[in-house]
Amino acid sequence: MSTAGPSFDEFYAGTAARIVRHAYALTGDLDDARDIAQETFARAWQRWSSVSTCDSPEAWVRRVATNLAVNRWRRARIARLLAGRDTGTATHAPEISTDTVALVAGLRTLPQRQRTVLVLYYLADLPVQQIAAELGCPAGSVKAWLSRGRAALAAAVRADDANPTSEASHA
Amino acid sequence: MPDRVPELFAELKRAEVPVPPAGLVAARGRQLRRRTRLRVCAAAVAVIAGIGLAVQLVSAAAPGGHSRPAAPSLSPTPTSTHTALPPAGSGLLILGLNASGQFVMTRTGSGSPAVPVPGLPPVGGGPSHVATDPAGGWVITYSVSPKAPSGSQAARLAVVTPNGREINFGPVFSGKDITSVAVSPDGSRVAIALCPASGSAVSGAGKAAIEVLPAPGHTGATRTWSIPAQSNWVDNLSWAPDGERLTYAVGFQTGAGIDGYPVTLDTAAPGSVAPVQSGWPRAGKAAITAAGKAACPPDVGAWLGTTGRFAALEECDKSGTEVLQPADASDGAATGPAVTIPGAGPGCVSGGLESAPSGNPILISYCGVYLDDRGTITELRGGLIAAAIAG
Numbered sequence: 001m002s003t004a005g006p007s008f009d010e011f012y013a014g015t016a017a018r019i020v021r022h023a024y025a026l027t028g029d030l031d032d033a034r035d036i037a038q039e040t041f042a043r044a045w046q047r048w049s050s051v052s053t054c055d056s057p058e059a060w061v062r063r064v065a066t067n068l069a070v071n072r073w074r075r076a077r078i079a080r081l082l083a084g085r086d087t088g089t090a091t092h093a094p095e096i097s098t099d100t101v102a103l104v105a106g107l108r109t110l111p112q113r114q115r116t117v118l119v120l121y122y123l124a125d126l127p128v129q130q131i132a133a134e135l136g137c138p139a140g141s142v143k144a145w146l147s148r149g150r151a152a153l154a155a156a157v158r159a160d161d162a163n164p165t166s167e168a169s170h171a
Numbered sequence: 172m173p174d175r176v177p178e179l180f181a182e183l184k185r186a187e188v189p190v191p192p193a194g195l196v197a198a199r200g201r202q203l204r205r206r207t208r209l210r211v212c213a214a215a216v217a218v219i220a221g222i223g224l225a226v227q228l229v230s231a232a233a234p235g236g237h238s239r240p241a242a243p244s245l246s247p248t249p250t251s252t253h254t255a256l257p258p259a260g261s262g263l264l265i266l267g268l269n270a271s272g273q274f275v276m277t278r279t280g281s282g283s284p285a286v287p288v289p290g291l292p293p294v295g296g297g298p299s300h301v302a303t304d305p306a307g308g309w310v311i312t313y314s315v316s317p318k319a320p321s322g323s324q325a326a327r328l329a330v331v332t333p334n335g336r337e338i339n340f341g342p343v344f345s346g347k348d349i350t351s352v353a354v355s356p357d358g359s360r361v362a363i364a365l366c367p368a369s370g371s372a373v374s375g376a377g378k379a380a381i382e383v384l385p386a387p388g389h390t391g392a393t394r395t396w397s398i399p400a401q402s403n404w405v406d407n408l409s410w411a412p413d414g415e416r417l418t419y420a421v422g423f424q425t426g427a428g429i430d431g432y433p434v435t436l437d438t439a440a441p442g443s444v445a446p447v448q449s450g451w452p453r454a455g456k457a458a459i460t461a462a463g464k465a466a467c468p469p470d471v472g473a474w475l476g477t478t479g480r481f482a483a484l485e486e487c488d489k490s491g492t493e494v495l496q497p498a499d500a501s502d503g504a505a506t507g508p509a510v511t512i513p514g515a516g517p518g519c520v521s522g523g524l525e526s527a528p529s530g531n532p533i534l535i536s537y538c539g540v541y542l543d544d545r546g547t548i549t550e551l552r553g554g555l556i557a558a559a560i561a562g
Contacts (some may be wrong), residue, residue, distance in 0.1 A: 011198065016191070017187075017188055021184065024183075030188065033188070038191040038196055038199055042197075042199035042200040046200045067273045097187075099179055099182050100179065100182055101185045104183075118180075122176065122180035123183060150176055153176055154176050
């Protein structure tokens with residue numbers, strides 16, 4: 001095995017929590033986030049010899065986690081629509097603050113692209129150009145989604161502040 | 172107040188979140204490796220070496236050392252801790268592992284969350300499998316750590332009763348992973364699939380084996396069948412209703428995954444070499460059914476209780492669609508209409524297929540769903556990644 005990159009366990013220890021947070025922000029459900037992180041790192045583990053030599057292994061796992069989260073979110077949404085109800089039964093750890101719960105609930109109200117760019121910009125601290133590269137879309141589109149998403153999220157959080165019990169109605 | 176958005180994200184960055192145990196990641200990686208038989212990664216030799224080293228690194232203690240993490244200690248638990256088991260309800264009992272690697276019990280039709288089994292610590296040291304014990308309860312497998320850092324991983328077997336008690340049985344399988352377990356329909360024999368432990372040279376051929384040993388409370392000789400050199404992987408054991416034929420998936424594990432397909436062994440016949448050929452379509456080969464329709468290679472297959480019916484979960488690699496296909500166990504020929512399994516795909520690794528003795532319902536454990544005889548698919552709450560219905 002190449003010794004150029006970090007060992008898998010070092011990489012996992014250093015990035016796992018960030019990927020869980022990333023998936024949590026995208027899905028709004030901590031159980032799903034953990035599962036997505038597990039799946040993501042299992043894929044990285046499976047092909048670590050090549051992933052570890054990437055320019056940024058973390059970018060690789062973040063992209064996989066993003067794709068998994070988006071797919072899961074879509075499936076969950078379809079399932080809720082088919083069931084004719086929206087239970088809004090997102091799970092959160094007791095340690096998660098109400099502000100964070102409100103943020104995640106607000107993110108769940110946004111279109112997928114807006115949510116994804118907001119998470120990449122504010123949580124992963126990626127510049128617009130890199131987000132555009134990761135998502136394979138023009139930087140102008142990223143800027144537009146970022147602007148609209150931020151405004152919509154601020155409004156959602158504001159509404160949540162005004163009515164703190166409304167979390168279950170989101171999504 | 173748009174300025175609050177960055178502040179809220181900053182708070183999320185600082186939030187403590189639960190991270191999956193590294194051992195579970197490795198276990199799931201093994202399942203993925205099996206499923207991704209057609210996805211060629213980079214250079215195969217480099218990947219094989221990488222996987223071996225990665226397994227060792229994943230299993231190593233985090234700071235500084237190279238010893239493995241503490242083994243799941245599955246010692247018997249005081250009866251007083253089992254008061255919550257079995258969970259309330261009238262559905263069939265299911266023992267499974269949730270996404271955190273914790274053993275939980277639930278029931279079919281239950282709307283309540285699964286109940287943790289207090290006597291069984293979370294699986295952190297390696298893969299674990301769960302099989303129905305027709306005598307009631309389940310048989311589980313688990314990995315144990317070596318006593319010395321240079322030692323290899325070992326695997327053990329235990330019986331778990333419906334009230335959560337656990338009793339070890341059988342030998343310690345040093346240097347091996349138990350990749351599957353199945354209990355014969357009369358509950359007298361336990362079949363296990365053995366492969367070189369993770370971290371061993373995965374290209375080593377001829378090291379896999381099938382072993383049948385007496386179940387606790389039963390006597391009889393232990394028999395072992397070696398897997399010939401052209402294959403180095405075996406898993407997905409399932410007993411036929413006659414209690415003599417044993418079906419399993421056999422194949423060759425490479426850096427790109429496992430090219431496996433179902434094969435049946437007659438355990439009543441003499442011999443000590445397991446067959447590795449059958450009429451099932453193989454992954455990577457053009458497989459066309461008699462009707463001229465492209466066949467999808469099977470992921471897992473199982474006899475459906477004592478009904479004599481066999482079914483396989485098949486994945487069409489291009490579409491990613493997973494279907495449950497009733498099939499002839501010898502050649503995979505369809506014997507009934509396929510049922511599409513919704514929700515299959517990323518995060519849903521179909522590692523297990525098992526049914527109640529009546530053949531209904533059929534549990535698709537890694538997708539966390541079960542299918543009843545009305546064709547209804549129900550999701551098990553808790554996202555179980557491995558599970559079996561109690562006998």
